[in-house]
Amino acid sequence: MIKKIIVGLILFIAVAAGSFWFVNGQVNQYLNQPLLIDSSQLVTVDSGTNLKEVLKDLTQRNWISSSPYARIVDRFRPDLTDIKAGTYDFKPDETLGKILALLVSGKEHQFSITFIEGSRFSEWMKQLEDTPYIEHTLKGMSEADIAAKLGIKEKDLEGLFLPQTYNYTAGTTDLEILRRAHKALFKHLDELWKDRQKDLPIKTPYDALILASLIEKETAIESERITIASVFVNRLNKHMRLQTDPTVIYGMGSAYHGNITKKDLRTPTPYNTYIIRGLPPTPIAMAGLASIKAALHPGESPYYYFVASGTGGHVFSKTLTQHNIAVRAYLRKLRSNK
Incomplete structure (x- = not known):
């Protein structure tokens, strides 16, 4: 009797292990499928979005094939569940698993804005206003108001920012970009001033x-x-x-x-x-x-x-x-x- 129980237990464990490895293999196969897109796509993930919602969205876009194993990905890959909000760059031929890992990493797509030498502050403001994925908070404000927000004593902001390329993530404010440009200028200016010609x-x-x-x-x-x-x-x-x-x-x-x-x-x-x-x-x-x-x-x-x-x-x-x-x-x- 005990022998039969032992044999039955072994068979149960074997079947369970086999089932686990089969299901695990199906989940991995699901995660290893490449995205069905021809070019890079910017995707914004809202705050509070969970793994199941991401998989549903990608399926509805026809970027991935559906699978009955999608609903249990979280059980087999709990490392892919902590989805972070942001705007991400999905590239062709990347696998679903890599995309989910990207969303967990929180490494958002870096946009860039380039201000050229010799441009005016008014041109900067128009450029910021016309640039996508920037949160516009300064519209209608005077230079004096903007200066106050930046902690700049001068009320005329001409010439107080360093023209160069600045990277930013979606939702960065226009004020934050100006703050970075102002700090960048004076970081260099302070050093150059100390070493100026006599x-x-x-x-x-x-x-x-x-x-x-x-x-x-x-x-x-x-x-x-x-x-x-x-x-x-x-x-x-x-x-x-x-x-x-x-x-x-x-x-x-x-x-x-x-x-x-x-x-x-x-x-x-x-x-x-x-x-x-x-x-x-x-x-x-x-x-x-x-x-x-x-x-x-x-x-x-x-x-x-x-x-x-x-x-x-x-x-x-x-x-x-x-x-x-x-x-x-x-x-x-x-x-x-x-």
Whole structure:
């Protein structure tokens, strides 16, 4: 009798073990199926979504094949049950198991937004507003209000952020991206300011940003930045007006329509460096690191003037007479190109 019981128990265990391994194999086969998608798909998983809801959603999208074993995945793979909310990038040929592991890891898709050197704060705000997967919290707010939220003492935010590429996950606020850009700028600026060239005619890091913004707007040619910086520094040291057109344009605001007239050059604004002496009151654009470095390390040059060459760069001059000759050459170049 005992022998029969033992034999029966062994058979039961064998059948149970066989059934377990069979079901486990079916579950694994279900999890090893590739997603039926042709291209990457962004999927947002809401807070509180569980494993069964994810599997149901993928089945309804026809991205996976249904299986009677789907309902017991959690029993065999409890490591795949802690689904985290977020927006994820599902790629073709990834298996269901890898997708579920991704949702458990919480490694959301990284979006990116790129701000270019020389852009204005108003352009940043429009770009943030038009960029998907960002939570927009600043619409209708003034610069002063935004500055207060960021803890920035200046009420004009021009030039106070570092133009570069920023990665973010879905739901990141526009304010958080601006906060990161502001911190990134001053992390570099603080280091560069400590190592600045001696005897510069600028007194504060904010002055450096103003000067850097003028350099940024005058040239995109790397090799010219330091020379243009030296021209501005030479003029500041001689108490000469900077007379740089981008400041006039900035001061004109919405009145600028593509051309500067003699009247514009004579019209007073806080930014018209043909009239005011020294730097304008604020930066006129977001300066990149190269322009900031040039502002703080302009080196030395004998130049006090520059004008566009008409071929992409600038012609630098030591004297007003030389400069006027270069200006006439530039105007002839313009006329010949019409």
